[in-house]
Amino acid sequence: MDMQEAADRADEILDQVLHEIRPAVQWAHGPTSTGRCDVSRMRVVMTVISEERRGSLLGIVDRFWRKSGYRIKAVNKDVDLPAIYAQTGDGFGVTLSVGGKGQAFFEVDSPCVEESEVAEPTAPPNGPSYDGVYPLPRPNVRSDFWSLGAP
Numbered sequence: 001m002d003m004q005e006a007a008d009r010a011d012e013i014l015d016q017v018l019h020e021i022r023p024a025v026q027w028a029h030g031p032t033s034t035g036r037c038d039v040s041r042m043r044v045v046m047t048v049i050s051e052e053r054r055g056s057l058l059g060i061v062d063r064f065w066r067k068s069g070y071r072i073k074a075v076n077k078d079v080d081l082p083a084i085y086a087q088t089g090d091g092f093g094v095t096l097s098v099g100g101k102g103q104a105f106f107e108v109d110s111p112c113v114e115e116s117e118v119a120e121p122t123a124p125p126n127g128p129s130y131d132g133v134y135p136l137p138r139p140n141v142r143s144d145f146w147s148l149g150a151p
Contacts, residue, residue, distance in 0.1 A: 006110035026127035050150035
């Protein structure tokens with residue numbers, strides 16, 4: 001597997017987990033990064049996830065990853081900045097972390113693969129793309145479910 005194939009696999013992993021979240025959340029592509037022999041893809045959730053709903057989001061993702069055969073490596077139960085760290089059967093690291101203002105981040109890191117060029121993701125985000133905007137803005141999409149109780 002080369003870095004582009006690893007990036008494509010990371011995109012597939014991200015597509016699958018985001019498809020499981022109901023009601024759907026809006027997301028945008030985060031940065032792609034490459035190392036000496038690895039690649040990371042990120043998707044940033046633009047829907048505000050309230051403190052009251054963070055456990056629901058983490059639970060949906062945890063159950064889906066376990067059902068998919070992923071090994072849960074660690075769970076950070078911090079009230080403000082919770083996270084789940086897992087690994088796929090083919091060695092990809094997957095993370096869901098919730099940061100400031102309830103912004104959730106999904107990241108997939110590949111195992112070491114053959115060096116190659118890596119194209120930007122091709123899947124269109126399900127909201128604004130924020131192409132060329134860095135850093136991405138804080139979450140700015142309200143949801144009757146996910147943002148319940150958030151200021």
